[in-house]
Amino acid sequence: MPFLVAEYDEGPSFATRKVSRPELDELLTRGIESPLAKALGLPRVFVRPEALEPCAGNFRNEAILYLMADPATGEATFPWTSGIGKAVVAAEHDFTADDAKVLHTYLDDLMTLYGHGEAEPSALNFQTFLRVGMADPSKSHLLRPRVQLRNIKTKPQLNGTKGFALRHIDQKFEIRIDDHEQGIIVTLDKLLLLDDHDAPVTPHRDLPLGLPTLAHVPRGRRPTPDPFPDYRTEIPPIPPEHFNMWK
Numbered sequence: 001m002p003f004l005v006a007e008y009d010e011g012p013s014f015a016t017r018k019v020s021r022p023e024l025d026e027l028l029t030r031g032i033e034s035p036l037a038k039a040l041g042l043p044r045v046f047v048r049p050e051a052l053e054p055c056a057g058n059f060r061n062e063a064i065l066y067l068m069a070d071p072a073t074g075e076a077t078f079p080w081t082s083g084i085g086k087a088v089v090a091a092e093h094d095f096t097a098d099d100a101k102v103l104h105t106y107l108d109d110l111m112t113l114y115g116h117g118e119a120e121p122s123a124l125n126f127q128t129f130l131r132v133g134m135a136d137p138s139k140s141h142l143l144r145p146r147v148q149l150r151n152i153k154t155k156p157q158l159n160g161t162k163g164f165a166l167r168h169i170d171q172k173f174e175i176r177i178d179d180h181e182q183g184i185i186v187t188l189d190k191l192l193l194l195d196d197h198d199a200p201v202t203p204h205r206d207l208p209l210g211l212p213t214l215a216h217v218p219r220g221r222r223p224t225p226d227p228f229p230d231y232r233t234e235i236p237p238i239p240p241e242h243f244n245m246w247k
Contacts (some may be wrong), residue, residue, distance in 0.1 A: 004094035012063035014097040039071035041123025074114030
C-alpha cells in the first residue's frame, strides 16, 4: 500500500507523491522535524530537502522556511534560509498537497502576526482555523479530535481540561491540552470525545482509529538527522559569498 507525502517547491507549489514503506521510513528517519508544526499540535512532521540550489541572490523555499521557523520568533536559521530547492514533507499519517496548502495558508497568516508580535502558535488556534476556515475539514489529514480528560487519578487537577488527541501510541493517546506546550499520554478510558461546540458526543463514541499512529515509524534507533542527502557531490556547491550574504 503506498503512502502519501507532499512535495514542496519554489512558488510555493505543492504536489502529492506516492512512496513505498521503505521510502517513507527513509523520510521519517533522515528528515528534520518541523518545530513550528510541532507547536501547532502536528508532531513528527519531517522535512527532507531533495535539491540544493547553487544560485546567487535571494533564493529560498518560503514554504519550507515557514515550517522550519522557531515557534518563539517565527524565524528560521541557516541553512534553511538559503539554497533550499525542492523538499519532501512526510508525517506518520498521509500528508498530501492539499494538507500542505492548508498548513501553508495558516503559516503565512501566522508570519504576519509574528511581525506584529501577536503570534500564538498552538494546537487550539490551528484546529480552530481548520474547523472555521475549511469547507469540509473532515477530509483533512490535519484535523484532530476534540477531547476532555476524565478519571485521571495521578493528576486529578487535569480532570475536566480540554484539548486535542494528536496521535495513537500503543493503545494510548497523546493529548495536547489547551494552553499547554507539552503533550500528555493517556489511555482511552481517560478521554471523552467532544463535538465542535465542546459538548460531549452523544451517544458516546470512542476516538476514531484513523488517528496517526507510530506504525509508520521504523523501529530501532533514529540515526542522526541529516537534511542533506548524498546529492552534495552531484550539485555544484553554493558559493561561500552567497552563504555570507544570507546568514
